[in-house]
Amino acid sequence: MSDFGLQSLSPLFYWAGIFIAFFSSFLILGKSKKVTADYVLAIWFMIIGVHLIFFVLFRAEGYLHFPALIGFEIPFPFMHGPMLYVYILCVTNQNSGKKIWLVHWIPVLFIYIALFQFLMLSPQERLAVYQNKGKGYETLSQVIKILMIISGILYVGLSLLAVRKYKREISNQYSNTEKINLNWVYYLIIGIALIWVAVIIRNNILIFSMVVLFILVAAYFGISGVGILDYSAIKIEDTMENVPVENISEVPKYEKTFAGEEAIQEIYNKLVIQMEKEKLYKDPELNLNYVAKLLDVHPNILSQTINFVENKNFYDYINRQRIEEFKRIAVLPENGKFTILSLAFESGFNSKTSFNRNFKKYMDCSPREFLKNQSIIME
Template structure:
């Protein structure tokens, strides 16, 4: 540990005699910045997938804001080596302001206790025990559900969606549907992924699009706007509706409506 006098001497001599130590510190700072950025981006990719596996609407809980903060912090790392102190400190202050803004604006994702709690029946507990019985080399490593079990649960899911039309609920979650079926969310997620070949987000929004198409085909609904119909079908924003519709149909809602009107004429 250097004394204050020694530190002053090093500073006055512009680091002479401590070149190796300075190089090690410089390399360490660069590596820590790169490592942090890479690990942060990897974690974001994992959580982004988790969101689509558990929520049907992600506009208010997406992690784009956090991605911007990671990029912002990476820029600060670069400025540390190439900019003067005034620019560095100004960028840090601006970064802290952005953290505060996004921190207040962003809602909780996995902190809702009600969304994470599930009262399991005896039957559902037995199914879970079967699911963790033998490990398999699949996406769901601990799952041992048979094809017949997958089809049975999927049949119950389809029946539930037709009867209660849960997909009309804008903030529908995987846990909410699992509670209706009295099974564990992980099992339901596996069923949707395996049978439907979709995550929960895509599955629910596909049902919403199909409901929209059914309603727009009815003459009574011709007097409603596209956006009002979209809200009735479970979408909570115009952006979400347009994006999901185009992803599924390959065309915008307005283009689809024009084709429908042309067919009627």
């Protein structure tokens, strides 16, 4: 049923991983300001710690000394995918409700049910099955291994889709996404994906060595509180003052009913007037909620308006305005003394990378090429 007969690194390496897993869990639970994602990560670390304990106890035929535990370790690999997915849903504020989370644990329950007959055997009988390489349970063992790999691939895929959905939705909320850091969740997903590659090639030593390294990285980010969104850099107005900080990055969803073309056009006209009059796009931290408050409309309706009329999300709409502003001021003779980047900042961009990316996206050329075509030389 299991393959724990490999020689490995010093047990101290794995016990260190176990200690770090549980210690990190307690440190996270001890944080003064905890959010749901912290609790999920703490529980996940505990699960990893218990899983590592099984590995250390069973390695090098250690199951001979702990026959009563045989079989209980088998469902643990099915727990890590759901924990990764739920954690990412939490840190990206895509909470779908704790009842839905429980659905992801049904496969774990089914595995225990499938193993019920085996687990009801006496410890010595289970030991005999292990020593005979699963004799009598070969089919069940193979099915579980296949399902384990499917579970890993499925939840890595679901996690990537969740991040992709988040990236798409934050573009409906913010005009600059440079402060929104998705590296942390990508590290998690890549780490788990590499572990599942090791599972597929069936190298237990590689698997659990990578798990220990994964714990080290995850513990650092989890305890240090490195998040996806730099909230201090986001302009939060009165419309958001009563919203908990962990929910600020939630993105308004479209209402089920369409506001109506007449109402949409009226809102759009008001938006255009504000853009032309106040040049709102020049604020690098401009966000949807702030603009919606100025127009006295619900953020959902404003987002719907931009999408319907401009066929763009909020991010693309505002950055197109910034590009047009740059083009306008860059050709003015009195601005020849300024650099390209300084005019980009003046137009509302907050980084050279964002400016160059958006300019090439809309103009199909670089800023320098555009200026060259206008016979303008600028640093």
